[in-house]
Amino acid sequence: MPESEGFLSRRGFVRGAAGTGFVIVRPELVRGAGNARIRAGIVGVGLRGTQAMIEFLSGNDDVELSAIGDLYQNNLEKALNTVRNPARYPAIQSKITAGPEHLFTGFDAFDKVLASDIDLILLETPPVNRPREFEAAVAARKHIFAEKPLAVDPVGARRVMAAARKAEELKLTVGVGAQRRSQPEYQETVARIKDGALGEILAAYAYNLSGPLPRLNAKPPEMSELEFKIRNWPQYVSIGGDQIVEQHIHNIDVIHWVLGRPSKVVASGSRAWMPSTWVYGDKYDHISAEFTFPGGVICSSHSRHYQKGCAMRNGELVVGTRGSSNCHDLAPRGPLPPKVQEHVNLVKSIRGQGPYINLGLAVAESTMMTIMAREAAFSGQEITWEMIMASKLEFVPPDPRHLPPPGIPAPAVPGQYQFR
Numbered sequence: 001m002p003e004s005e006g007f008l009s010r011r012g013f014v015r016g017a018a019g020t021g022f023v024i025v026r027p028e029l030v031r032g033a034g035n036a037r038i039r040a041g042i043v044g045v046g047l048r049g050t051q052a053m054i055e056f057l058s059g060n061d062d063v064e065l066s067a068i069g070d071l072y073q074n075n076l077e078k079a080l081n082t083v084r085n086p087a088r089y090p091a092i093q094s095k096i097t098a099g100p101e102h103l104f105t106g107f108d109a110f111d112k113v114l115a116s117d118i119d120l121i122l123l124e125t126p127p128v129n130r131p132r133e134f135e136a137a138v139a140a141r142k143h144i145f146a147e148k149p150l151a152v153d154p155v156g157a158r159r160v161m162a163a164a165r166k167a168e169e170l171k172l173t174v175g176v177g178a179q180r181r182s183q184p185e186y187q188e189t190v191a192r193i194k195d196g197a198l199g200e201i202l203a204a205y206a207y208n209l210s211g212p213l214p215r216l217n218a219k220p221p222e223m224s225e226l227e228f229k230i231r232n233w234p235q236y237v238s239i240g241g242d243q244i245v246e247q248h249i250h251n252i253d254v255i256h257w258v259l260g261r262p263s264k265v266v267a268s269g270s271r272a273w274m275p276s277t278w279v280y281g282d283k284y285d286h287i288s289a290e291f292t293f294p295g296g297v298i299c300s301s302h303s304r305h306y307q308k309g310c311a312m313r314n315g316e317l318v319v320g321t322r323g324s325s326n327c328h329d330l331a332p333r334g335p336l337p338p339k340v341q342e343h344v345n346l347v348k349s350i351r352g353q354g355p356y357i358n359l360g361l362a363v364a365e366s367t368m369m370t371i372m373a374r375e376a377a378f379s380g381q382e383i384t385w386e387m388i389m390a391s392k393l394e395f396v397p398p399d400p401r402h403l404p405p406p407g408i409p410a411p412a413v414p415g416q417y418q419f420r
């Protein structure tokens with residue numbers, strides 16, 4: 001199994017490391033081992049982060065959440081009110097140990113969570129922050145659970161690739177919220193496809209036809225531009241990456257899992273219905289892309305955020321000489337909800353009680369696939385893997401307080417937008 005797939009059996013890990021001159025027996029806890037209690041911190045407790053707290057704590061024993069951070073006080077309070085509800089979540093109450101001195105807000109909330117006495121950090125802020133957070137977490141030698149996508153630009157994706165390799169050297173577990181990779185039915189089906197269950201692969205398809213995702217329906221006059229954009233991040237390319245990067249990544253990640261890196265992509269897209277307002281930022285509302293893989297196999301990808309009443313579809317299809325598969329139909333469904341399963345696998349990997357997991361490199365490559373397709377749609381150019389790996393495009397600001405450019409950015413115009 002190639003390195004970028006993110007899973008190594010413990011034996012495979014020892015074998016792989018032996019040739020490098022040092023022996024890694026298993027990815028061990030930074031502090032404690034075996035059944036030691038794993039202390040986790042989380043940053044970004046909005047919609048997903050709130051659920052991630054519940055899933056991480058309810059799926060695992062001997063874990064605690066000892067530091068919690070968010071940029072905004074009201075989001076932190078809302079999240080705490082949700083999770084600190086003994087009637088609704090009785091089993092997790094004793095695992096939430098973060099006292100008032102370990103609840104952080106502001107732009108340095110991430111740094112403060114990271115500096116707390118934790119073994120594992122859950123990264124749940126908007127995507128633009130991920131490269132900086134991921135790199136810093138590896139440098140601090142923390143195990144990581146990082147929400148997808150892992151970047152919004154090629155420079156950021158490469159930063160995560162490098163940090164993920166470093167994490168592997170350091171035996172740090174890296175889970176990523178590309179939950180299909182944790183679902184037994186996907187794991188077994190993809191393994192069987194790669195073992196030839198469908199014969200020779202001829203073509204692949206990926207879909208994410210879904211509805212609009214604004215976080216706020218209007219810009220309150222008293223709210224600063226920066227705050228509005230951060231709170232409404234899915235609509236801004238420089239914070240959320242565009243829909244193909246932020247949502248369609250789930251499907252493109254499966255295609256990457258099956259077929260590896262593409263050699264090139266061409267894509268088309270635009271805004272069919274989104275008005276040019278603060279609410280809808282500069283993202284496209286649809287992108288269709290055609291990836292070509294070494295050897296000539298093609299994947300057709302189709303993503304859009306259309307209004308209510310339009311057709312919805314979410315999934316993948318791989319077609320071979322002996323049949324086709326939706327990538328999860330050759331094995332029974334797993335017993336746990338996928339987003340609980342991913343946290344169970346994460347903790348088992350940290351404890352050395354399951355396969356070592358480092359999904360960082362694999363999902364950074366999938367993220368790069370989505371970015372190359374977005375850039376192909378924006379520019380109208382064919383983009384090769386070599387071009388995107390050399391691209392200097394970077395949205396991550398040196399200081400997170402200066403996130404997006406001012407004003408409502410104009411959506412890209414193909415033929416005029418310069419890929420760089």
Ligand SMILES: NC(=O)c1ccc[n+]([C@@H]2O[C@H](COP(=O)([O-])OP(=O)(O)OC[C@H]3O[C@@H](n4cnc5c(N)ncnc54)[C@H](O)[C@@H]3O)[C@@H](O)[C@H]2O)c1
Nearest residue numbers: 044045046047048049070071072075124125127147148177
């Ligand atoms: N795996 C999945 O199926 C899935 C589903 C939904 C979202 N996600 C991912 O989860 C991430 C978060 O999405 P969401 O829907 O929860 O967004 P959200 O806007 O609801 O929550 C993001 C939170 O991060 C906080 N935040 C923003 N900037 C911050 C900073 N610099 N420091 C600290 N906190 C900061 C915000 O205040 C907010 O509370 C995204 O990467 C998204 O793609 C994954």
